[in-house]
Amino acid sequence: MAKSIARSGARLAVVQALYEMEISGKGVIEAMAEFETFWIGRTVEGIEHPPAETAFFRDLLRGVVEEQRAIDPQLDGALAQGWPLKRIEAVLRAILRAGAYELMYRRDVPARAAISEYVDVAYSFYGGDEPGMVNAVLDKIAREVRGAEFAGLPGSGKA
Secondary structure, X not given: OOHHHHHHHHHHHHHHHHHHHHHHOOOHHHHHHHHHHHHOOOEEXXXXXXXXXXXXXXXXXXXXXXXXXXXXXXXXXXXXXXXXXXXXXXXXXXXXXXXXXXXXXXXXXXXXXXXXXXXXXXHHHOOOOHHHHHHHHHHHHHHHHOHHHXXXXXXXXXX
């Protein structure tokens, strides 16, 4: 299995696990164990859940939870004024948190690749404007925390 496919599966699983944790009140260890045992790479109720790179899944899930106090203000600053993160629907909030974590703490993943992956995750759940919003918010965060990756690109303010 290609590494990129396994990482895409990990990102989708992290978003689902974060949502499950928020709705059920489960802790990170319990959610991690449940997803690794019963969801990742399995067909559940007719829905096929893709395989995932376990170490990447664990890092993302643990990281989002551990760094949430730094991630949430970053997201609040990137969202439209009057729409704080707490007003965003739970699945969308999970997508944004996971994407922001990757941009802020996983410098080994190119910013554009991370943004594209989370836009794809958003398309897994939404058919409206939400994927575009994910793109805009994560792009704004990426330009703030990884400006060098965008230097000299159209729209970066530098030629």
